[in-house]
Amino acid sequence: GLVVFGRRWAIGSDDFVLPGAFELFVRLVWWIGILVLYTVRKGQFNCPGGGLLHSYLLGLLILLASIICALTALVYISMQGTISNPGPRKSLPKILYTRLLLYFPEFIWAVVGAVWVSDNSVQCEKTVINGVIGTVIASWIIIIFTIIGVVIVFDPLGGKKTFYLPDGASRNLESSQSGQLLYNVKSSATRVWEKRIRLLCCCIVQDDDHRVAFTSIAELFRNYFSETDLVPSDIAAGLILLHQEQDKMENCPKDPEEVLCHSPSSLVTDDLDVELENAAHYMLFAAAAYGWPYYVYTNPYTALCKLNGDCCRNRPTDSDITGSDRHNFHFGSILKITGLQYRDFIHISFHNKIYEIPFFVALDHKKEAIVVAVRGTLSFEDILTDLSADCEDLTLEEVLENGFVHKGITQAASYIYRKLINDGILNQAFTIAPEYKLVVVGHSLGGGTASVLAIMLRNSFPTLRCYAFSPPGGLLSKSLADYTKHFIVSVIVGKDLVARLSMPNMEDLKRRIVRIVANCNRPKYQILLRGCWYEVFGGDPDDFPTELDGRSQDALSQPLLAEESLMVHRSPSYNALEEESHLNSPPQYPHLYLPGKIIHIVEECSSKRLCSSDIKYTARWSNENVFSSILISPKMITDHMPDVVLKALNSLSQEHGSCLSC
Numbered sequence: 313g314l315v316v317f318g319r320r321w322a323i324g325s326d327d328f329v330l331p332g333a334f335e336l337f338v339r340l341v342w343w344i345g346i347l348v349l350y351t352v353r354k355g356q357f358n359c360p361g362g363g364l365l366h367s368y369l370l371g372l373l374i375l376l377a378s379i380i381c382a383l384t385a386l387v388y389i390s391m392q393g394t395i396s397n398p399g400p401r402k403s404l405p406k407i408l409y410t411r412l413l414l415y416f417p418e419f420i421w422a423v424v425g426a427v428w429v430s431d432n433s434v435q436c437e438k439t440v441i442n443g444v445i446g447t448v449i450a451s452w453i454i455i456i457f458t459i460i461g462v463v464i465v466f467d468p469l470g471g472k473k474t475f476y477l478p479d480g481a482s483r484n485l486e487s488s489q490s491g492q493l494l495y496n497v498k499s500s501a502t503r504v505w506e507k508r509i510r511l512l513c514c515c516i517v518q519d520d521d522h523r524v525a526f527t528s529i530a531e532l533f534r535n536y537f538s539e540t541d542l543v544p545s546d547i548a549a550g551l552i553l554l555h556q557e558q559d560k561m562e563n564c565p566k567d568p569e570e571v572l573c574h575s576p577s578s579l580v581t582d583d584l585d586v587e588l589e590n591a592a593h594y595m596l597f598a599a600a601a602y603g604w605p606y607y608v609y610t611n612p613y614t615a616l617c618k619l620n621g622d623c624c625r626n627r628p629t630d631s632d633i634t635g636s637d638r639h640n641f642h643f644g645s646i647l648k649i650t651g652l653q654y655r656d657f658i659h660i661s662f663h664n665k666i667y668e669i670p671f672f673v674a675l676d677h678k679k680e681a682i683v684v685a686v687r688g689t690l691s692f693e694d695i696l697t698d699l700s701a702d703c704e705d706l707t708l709e710e711v712l713e714n715g716f717v718h719k720g721i722t723q724a725a726s727y728i729y730r731k732l733i734n735d736g737i738l739n740q741a742f743t744i745a746p747e748y749k750l751v752v753v754g755h756s757l758g759g760g761t762a763s764v765l766a767i768m769l770r771n772s773f774p775t776l777r778c779y780a781f782s783p784p785g786g787l788l789s790k791s792l793a794d795y796t797k798h799f800i801v802s803v804i805v806g807k808d809l810v811a812r813l814s815m816p817n818m819e820d821l822k823r824r825i826v827r828i829v830a831n832c833n834r835p836k837y838q839i840l841l842r843g844c845w846y847e848v849f850g851g852d853p854d855d856f857p858t859e860l861d862g863r864s865q866d867a868l869s870q871p872l873l874a875e876e877s878l879m880v881h882r883s884p885s886y887n888a889l890e891e892e893s894h895l896n897s898p899p900q901y902p903h904l905y906l907p908g909k910i911i912h913i914v915e916e917c918s919s920k921r922l923c924s925s926d927i928k929y930t931a932r933w934s935n936e937n938v939f940s941s942i943l944i945s946p947k948m949i950t951d952h953m954p955d956v957v958l959k960a961l962n963s964l965s966q967e968h969g970s971c972l973s974c
Contacts (some may be wrong), residue, residue, distance in 0.1 A: 319467070320469075327836070330837060386407050468504045505529075549836050555944040557853070591911065592965040598758060601670065602687055666697055668724065671731075682748045682749070700723075704719045721784070732769075754783075756783070757784070767792065780907055782954075802908050803913065805960050812939045821941075821942045912934035913964065
């Protein structure tokens with residue numbers, strides 16, 4: 313992070329190349345335009361107000377020339393060095409101070425121009441007046457965007473973070489002083505993150521659960537972001553480099569042993585085909601739980617017309633539905649997606665708070681099942697549930713495999729469990745269809761909640777099955793994940809980010825970003841420009857030279873000086889305090905895994921970029937270790953979307969059906 317005005321900012325000294333070059337282009341065009349206007353009208357300033365206009369244009373030419381010189385120097389210096397080697401850019405703060413000082417005369421000139429234009433006594437030519445108006449507008453736009461930029465890159469903790477930088481690392485503090493300072497820094501960081509979260513969630517009603525969640529999530533963010541001296545553009549460059557490195561690894565030929573490991577037996581293949589057919593069927597229920605947003609998203613042209621036509625038709629009695637469903641849009645969408653009749657629904661809940669997510673219970677006559685479908689993330693409350701990533705014990709009677717689980721998801725599962733059991737919803741369902749089996753399904757947050765709910769219900773319903781589509785990766789401890797292989801099937805598509813999302817994986821991603829960014833010998837602007845071209849148009853991954861090239865495997869396990877330069881520097885007493893706290897307490901975020909047996913669906917396509925037709929999917933049984941690292945890809949978000957999961961499952965199910973008919 314750049315240190316100016318005695319504080320750290322969320323921008324690097326090499327981040328001025330692209331915005332500076334753009335502003336330099338605008339200023340050059342502007343300067344040439346004013347020069348042409350001044351030259352053409354040089355002898356025609358005899359109109360009322362012409363004297364002030366002459367001085368204004370002359371001063372503006374000088375001011376723009378000064379700004380162009382400052383910007384040229386700023387861009388040139390910012391292009392030097394690398395992300396972890398800011399030495400060649402050490403003179404940039406002085407140039408930046410000069411550039412910022414030029415905003416004062418520019419502001420004054422913008423005011424003078426606005427006053428001259430608004431003066432009714434001015435009788436100069438319209439072309440000149442329009443030129444001055446354009447100049448005034450351009451000046452104010454640049455000033456406003458500069459202020460917005462300063463607000464964006466302002467780091468509320470910048471004043472405290474400068475203590476950790478190399479200039480402050482040599483300060484000798486007593487242990488008590490450093491301990492108090494460390495506590496103050498951590499407390500301030502937690503408060504800053506808590507304020508940000510409260511601001512984002514300002515539109516929802518906040519109670520005690522929200523306040524506890526805000527503090528927990530703030531501490532999570534503080535722990536994750538406090539250790540590195542990276543700015544957002546550094547992270548973007550790291551993700552680009554990681555993506556290209558992954559693509560190079562994928563293009564390498566696989567070992568014969570690895571290929572043999574993925575060659576399933578016919579028995580396993582038959583079992584996979586059956587589960588894929590079931591998953592394709594139950595994914596409709598998981599998608600339907602999203603209600604009208606999903607239906608409109610997948611049918612953008614006809615959904616509203618169809619829902620408006622059905623809004624006043626039959627629906628369950630009021631006792632069967634809880635929560636708000638204005639105009640019957642949610643329930644109408646569920647009917648359209650599942651193809652069920654309204655009388656097939658036992659209970660529908662649209663009630664949504666933190667740790668309390670919507671779900672419905674319905675009779676599936678085709679599969680002879682009572683289906684409990686849990687909705688995924690669709691609101692701020694759901695996001696808070698997702699981010700409550702602390703671990704807690706799951707205590708269940710007669711289950712020896714108790715272990716750690718995701719706190720927020722477990723509380724959501726407990727809420728649905730109480731509703732199903734205490735309110736007699738499942739009793740009512742089995743009274744109507746006693747021979748049916750129980751199936752719990754969900755996507756994303758709903759998939760994680762469905763998995764924990766299935767564990768809770770397992771003792772009472774031994775034949776229970778659960779299908780978790782794209783569940784969060786950091787969900788169950790190893791013992792519980794192994795226990796669920798008997799009754800839970802997880803379905804993951806491609807490089808889905810959420811299925812790989814856990815705190816250990818995020819820490820691993822941070823280490824990989826720091827490592828690859830610190831050791832790349834190219835300037836950041838080259839990495840970003842080449843990366844954008846690669847993401848949009850494809851081609852071969854760029855072979856960026858790094859300091860890792862040519863080093864032995866043993867040496868790669870040791871951090872380089874460049875990596876250490878991107879970590880926050882602490883005094884020895886800080887390290888002692890941190891090490892002591894880690895030794896005396898268990899890890900806050902232990903390794904958690906995906907639930908049940910895992911089906912991994914991979915897209916195969918003839919072209920690597922922008923392929924929309926001729927898509928073929930393959931599926932195979934996988935294990936939780938495959939998802940122990942976050943993969944960077946343009947599809948890491950889209951592979952998680954419910955419509956993509958449903959499309960992949962339907963494609964595989966239809967392919968299997970056509971093979972059977974053959």
